[in-house]
Amino acid sequence: MPPKPHRVLLDRVSGYADEAAAYMRRRRVSRQPFARLYYPGGRAGDHAGDSLAGGELFVAAGRLIEVAGKRPKP
Amino acid sequence: MPDGETSGVKETPAADAAASALAYLTEMSPDLRGGAILGPEGAVLAASDFPNRWREDVAALLDVADRAGEEPVEQVHIATEQGEVFALRHAGLAAVAVSERFALASLMFFDMRSILRDLAAGGDGRGLDAA
Numbered sequence: 001m002p003p004k005p006h007r008v009l010l011d012r013v014s015g016y017a018d019e020a021a022a023y024m025r026r027r028r029v030s031r032q033p034f035a036r037l038y039y040p041g042g043r044a045g046d047h048a049g050d051s052l053a054g055g056e057l058f059v060a061a062g063r064l065i066e067v068a069g070k071r072p073k074p
Numbered sequence: 075m076p077d078g079e080t081s082g083v084k085e086t087p088a089a090d091a092a093a094s095a096l097a098y099l100t101e102m103s104p105d106l107r108g109g110a111i112l113g114p115e116g117a118v119l120a121a122s123d124f125p126n127r128w129r130e131d132v133a134a135l136l137d138v139a140d141r142a143g144e145e146p147v148e149q150v151h152i153a154t155e156q157g158e159v160f161a162l163r164h165a166g167l168a169a170v171a172v173s174e175r176f177a178l179a180s181l182m183f184f185d186m187r188s189i190l191r192d193l194a195a196g197g198d199g200r201g202l203d204a205a
Contacts, residue, residue: 023160029151030178038149045143060135061152061159067127068079068108068157068172 033058077132087111087167087193095189095199099171102185108159109171111193116168132170135161151179162186165194 011012035047047054087095092111100106100122108122116133118125139147139161150161153175160182161170169186192201 024176031176033152033154034114035152037142037147038151039143039145040148047142052109053138056138057142057150057152058154059136060131060138062156062157063131063156064128064135064170065154065157065172067124067131068122070107 035061083198085099086113087119087196089119091193091198095193096120096122098200099169099185099189103171103177103182105173105177105182107172109169109173111190112168112170114166119167127198128170132161132168135159135170136163136168151183160186162190164190167194 033049035049035054036044037047037057037067038044047057049055092113096109096111099109110121110125110128110132111119112129112132113119116129118129118132121128135150136147139150146163147161148163150159152159155175156172158175158177158179159170160173160177160179161168162183164187167190169190171182171186173182188201189199192199195201
């Protein structure tokens with residue numbers, strides 16, 4: 001007997017959810033701090049934290065994070 | 075603001091339109107901690123709080139970012155342990171947002187670009203609602 005259509009749909013949705021959860025786990029583990037600049041035309045460049053520009057970018061970003069403060073608890 | 079794209083903005087958006095746009099960005103982005111929208115001369119049109127601090131710190135960030143390359147930046151994305159910073163220039167305006175870690179950058183930039191595009195066209199930043 002073929003599975004009921006809603007079972008197929010539920011299996012598919014839960015499969016996508018599992019994939020997404022695994023992706024987010026891998027992303028959290030592997031993601032390190034970075035500074036990325038994008039230019040007109042789609043060009044982008046990364047700046048390491050130990051470079052002069054990278055260090056200045058992280059300092060400037062830190063000031064903005066400080067002024068934004070913590071997110072209020074819902 | 076040296077982004078070479080100031081011709082796209084008809085006139086500097088009103089502060090209430092910018093505040094509406096910032097509120098809309100906050101609605102759309104649950105990870106957002108705070109943000110600001112700046113006009114062509116770097117003046118703060120709207121900020122979640124402390125507008126003078128935002129003006130100074132955004133100017134410092136964009137100055138550093140512009141000096142890091144050979145041309146003015148269009149977008150900035152900096153991720154740190156404490157949070158993430160997004161900055162976007164469009165049509166002479168700039169939007170800056172600070173979010174929790176691991177915010178989806180593509181969505182954040184899409185939302186920021188949407189509100190700036192609408193503000194530049196004379197709207198209140200909520201143009202997508204009407205679509």
